[in-house]
Each structure stands twice: as structure tokens, then as C-alpha cells.
Amino acid sequence: MMNVAVVGSGYVGLVAGTCFAELGHKVACVDNDPKKLETLAGGGIPIYEPGLEQMVAKNVKRGRLSFTADLADAVRGAEVVFIAVGTPPGEDGAADLTYVNQVGAQIADALDAFKVIVMKSTVPIGTCDGLTRLIGAKTDQPFAVVSNPEFLREGVAINDFMRPDRIVVGASDERAIATMRKLYRPLTRGGAKLLLMDVRSSEMTKYASNSMLATRISFMNEIANLCERVGADVENVRRGMGSDSRIGRQFLRAGVGFGGSCFPKDVRALLQTAHDNGATLGILDATVKANVAQKSKLVEVVKQDLGDDLTGRQFALWGLAFKPETDDMREAPSIPLVEGLLAAGAEIVAYDPQAHETARVVFGDRITYAEDPYACLEGADGLLMITEWAEFTSPDWERVWAMMRRPAVYDGRNLWDPRELLGMGFSYRGIGRRG
Numbered sequence: 475m476m477n478v479a480v481v482g483s484g485y486v487g488l489v490a491g492t493c494f495a496e497l498g499h500k501v502a503c504v505d506n507d508p509k510k511l512e513t514l515a516g517g518g519i520p521i522y523e524p525g526l527e528q529m530v531a532k533n534v535k536r537g538r539l540s541f542t543a544d545l546a547d548a549v550r551g552a553e554v555v556f557i558a559v560g561t562p563p564g565e566d567g568a569a570d571l572t573y574v575n576q577v578g579a580q581i582a583d584a585l586d587a588f589k590v591i592v593m594k595s596t597v598p599i600g601t602c603d604g605l606t607r608l609i610g611a612k613t614d615q616p617f618a619v620v621s622n623p624e625f626l627r628e629g630v631a632i633n634d635f636m637r638p639d640r641i642v643v644g645a646s647d648e649r650a651i652a653t654m655r656k657l658y659r660p661l662t663r664g665g666a667k668l669l670l671m672d673v674r675s676s677e678m679t680k681y682a683s684n685s686m687l688a689t690r691i692s693f694m695n696e697i698a699n700l701c702e703r704v705g706a707d708v709e710n711v712r713r714g715m716g717s718d719s720r721i722g723r724q725f726l727r728a729g730v731g732f733g734g735s736c737f738p739k740d741v742r743a744l745l746q747t748a749h750d751n752g753a754t755l756g757i758l759d760a761t762v763k764a765n766v767a768q769k770s771k772l773v774e775v776v777k778q779d780l781g782d783d784l785t786g787r788q789f790a791l792w793g794l795a796f797k798p799e800t801d802d803m804r805e806a807p808s809i810p811l812v813e814g815l816l817a818a819g820a821e822i823v824a825y826d827p828q829a830h831e832t833a834r835v836v837f838g839d840r841i842t843y844a845e846d847p848y849a850c851l852e853g854a855d856g857l858l859m860i861t862e863w864a865e866f867t868s869p870d871w872e873r874v875w876a877m878m879r880r881p882a883v884y885d886g887r888n889l890w891d892p893r894e895l896l897g898m899g900f901s902y903r904g905i906g907r908r909g
């Protein structure tokens with residue numbers, strides 16, 4: 475058992491803190507958002523993440539997990555202090571380190587003995603060295619800063635944390651390395667790989683990994699667009715490519731572009747790092763351009779069918795969150811899509827199993843939020859598939875058909891079988907598909 479403090483109780487901090495408690499450590503999660511703390515104190519959780527609420531409740535009950543606004547107290551009671559605050563994009567695209575530096579300064583003020591300070595947030599290369607200087611200038615107490623980027627995916631975060639492909643640790647201090655090995659021992663005993671490396675390589679590993687995944691998505695989206703022109707079907711191409719063990723199956727799905735709280739921001743931040751260091755990342759540059767174009771693709775497709783003026787047209791949107799199993803709307807492809815359709819005069823009735831509250835922050839009452847998927851369809855001129863929640867996989871197509879004014883399906887995730895829909899008399903447009 476180790477005493478752990480986690481500063482920042484958002485997606486990453488709350489999942490990491492709860493999982494460390496589940497692994498037997500004693501964890502204090504810190505946040506400075508009183509609303510979040512109030513929710514957590516009341517037994518709720520401020521985000522939607524499958525399985526998390528139960529795991530939080532269990533560990534709180536066992537006395538291994540607590541929540542507090544008192545950072546100094548949490549730090550003093552801990553051997554290991556995680557920083558898991560947000561690193562949102564600044565105006566130039568570079569990661570904004572305001573929260574990280576604020577927390578670093580507060581930790582420095584609270585230090586009373588040797589602590590390992592672990593950077594879980596995604597931070598530009600060199601940030602941990604900068605933080606070492608910042609904290610060192612404020613305290614005489616011994617400490618070591620370690621990089622330990624997080625690779626969890628929202629929606630399957632607990633599984634990703636508990637069964638990681640790898641745990642990356644960037645550290646040079648021997649005591650800190652021993653602490654990190656001990657902390658993760660419950661996972662490495664079960665076979666998880668802990669990859670030890672220097673701090674800067676660890677920081678770079680996170681950005682390079684997300685950039686590679688984003689690039690695969692943009693690459694496949696461009697291949698899909700070409701498939702449409704040459705009469706190929708990207709779903710067949712994907713199967714053919716993914717069967718090559720050198721390529722692998724993951725992240726080859728064409729769609730409406732990547733979004734979320736990580737890919738767009740991390741790609742932009744790495745591009746800015748390259749720029750600041752006089753380097754060129756031409757491939758990554760193209761990844762961003764392809765993604766921007768892809769996010770408005772369905773609007774273009776709808777306009778090809780119905781003309782540029784969509785006044786009086788109504789569209790049903792299935793899915794708003796940037797991916798299934800989350801309520802996260804950050805940089806969701808639904809945003810430019812909805813804005814594009816609204817700008818052309820259309821009306822939108824949307825349904826998402828979890829994201830209405832978060833979507834309301836973005837769209838307000840400019841769109842209508844339906845109670846269930848079918849309630850969107852009454853009088854619709856098109857059904858747009860945006861987020862491939864499992865519940866959308868096999869709809870009652872007869873019912874869909876009966877409710878729509880114009881039975882047209884725009885399948886932004888290639889979720890459905892075009893032949894089945896065309897056979898029923900729907901018009902079908904997917905991404906890079908042959909009808």
C-alpha cells in the first residue's frame with residue numbers, strides 16, 4: 475500500500491485515482507472545482523464513464539479513496555503526487571501549462587519531505603524539466619519529477635488503466651524509479667509492461683502515439699474519399715489492409731473525422747513544438763488538414779443531394795458525443811456538422827444516449843434534443859449517423875422508414891449495410907462505400 479495524491483479529478487485523474495485505490499493504495503483525489511467535489515461527496519461522479527461510479531463507491535466505502543479541495547494536506551500525506559490537470563490548447567495551438575504550473579507551485583509550497591511528483595497530464599517535451607526548475611526554486615525539500623503519460627481511452631478507461639498495453643515511465647532518479655515500480659507492482663505482477671526511459675522520450679511517446687493514431691484516421695478518410703471516386707468500397711479495403719500483420723486492424727475506420735479532448739489538441743501541440751524547434755512535421759500537418767475537410771464532408775454530401783439552401787429541411791442526428799460511451803463533446807465532429815447544417819437553414823433533432831447535457835453547452839436550444847432515437851425521425855429529410863453507439867447498430871428500419879419524410883441515410887460511421895438499406899428503398903450515402 476502506498477499513499478497517493480492525485481491533483482485534478484477529471485477523466486484521467488478520477489479514473490487513475492480510483493484504479494490506484496482499487497489496486498490497494500490509499501488515494502486522495504484533489505480538485506479545485508467545488509461543484510465536482512460536491513457531486514463526488516454525494517456519491518455521484520461528474521462524468522459518464524462505464525463502471526466508474528461503482529468502483530468509486532466501493533473504494534470510498536473501504537476508506538481507500540477520498541476527495542478534497544485541500545491540496546497541501548493531500549500532498550503532505552502522500553509519497554507520490556500525480557498531476558492530472560487539463561492542458562488545453564492555447565491560442566497558438568501549444569498546450570496551455572497554466573494549470574500545471576499553478577499546481578506545481580502549490581505542491582512546492584506543501585512539500586515537507588521527499589516526494590515523487592508524477593506528470594500524468596499530456597505535456598510538451600521539456601515540461602517536466604521546467605517543472606523541476608520551478609519547484610526547485612520554491613523549496614529546499616527533496617523531490618523528483620517523473621513523466622508517466624496516460625493512454626486510457628474514454629468509454630473503456632477502467633479496462634485501459636487496469637490492463638494497459640504498456641506503462642511508460644520517464645525518470646532518472648533511482649528513488650523515484652523504485653517508487654514507480656512499487657506503485658505499479660499490482661499491474662506489472664499481472665503481466666503489464668513497464669517501459670522505463672528518459673523523461674523527454676516519455677513525454678514525446680505520448681504525443682507521437684496520438685499523432686500516429688490521428689494520422690491513420692486521416693489517411694483512411696482520404697483513401698475512403700478516393701474509393702468513392704474510383705468505385706471501390708473502403709470497408710473491403712480496410713479488411714484487406716487490416717489483415718496485414720504489419721498494418722494491424724486498429725484505427726483504420728473511415729468516418730466523419732477525429733475529435734475528442736486529445737487527438738486534435740495533441741496533434742496541434744506537437745506541430746507547435748516542431749515549429750518552435752525549427753522542425754517540419756509535414757505528414758502531421760496534412761493529417762490536420764484532412765481532418766478539417768472530413769468534418770464537413772457530410773454537410774457537403776447532404777448539399778449535393780438537396781442543394782445549398784436547406785431551409786425547411788429537417789435532419790435527424792444519431793449521436794453527438796465525439797465517440798460512443800462518453801458524454802464528452804470536446805471537438806466532436808458533430809459540432810462543425812451541426813453548425814454547417816444550421817448555417818444552411820436546416821433544422822436538427824438529435825439524440826445521444828449520454829451527451830444531451832454537454833451538447834446543450836455547445837448548441838443551446840438551436841437544436842432539438844429527442845427523448846429516444848425514433849423521436850428524431852418524424853418528418854425528417856435525412857438520418858445522419860454521427861456517433862456509433864451500440865444501440866444504433868440494428869434499428870427497426872421499417873419504423874425508421876415509416877417516420878421519415880425523405881428516407882435518406884447518411885452513414886458517417888459506415889455502421890450499416892448499404893445493400894440492406896438500398897433494398898428497402900432508402901437512399902444511402904456512407905463514407906467511401908459502394909452502394
Ligand code: NAD
Pocket residue numbers: 481482483484485486487504505506507510558559560561573576577594595596597624625626627628735736
Ligand atoms: P479534465 O478537464 O477532465 O480534468 C482536469 C481536472 O483538473 C478538472 O476537474 C479541474 O477542475 C482540475 N483542476 C484544474 N486546475 C486545478 C488546480 N489548480 N487544482 C486542482 N484541480 C485542478 O481533463 P482530463 O481529460 O482528465 O485531462 C487531463 C490531462 O490528461 C490532459 O493533459 C489530457 O491531455 C490528458 N489525457 C486525457 C485523456 C482523456 O481521455 N481525457 C487521456 C490521456 C491523457
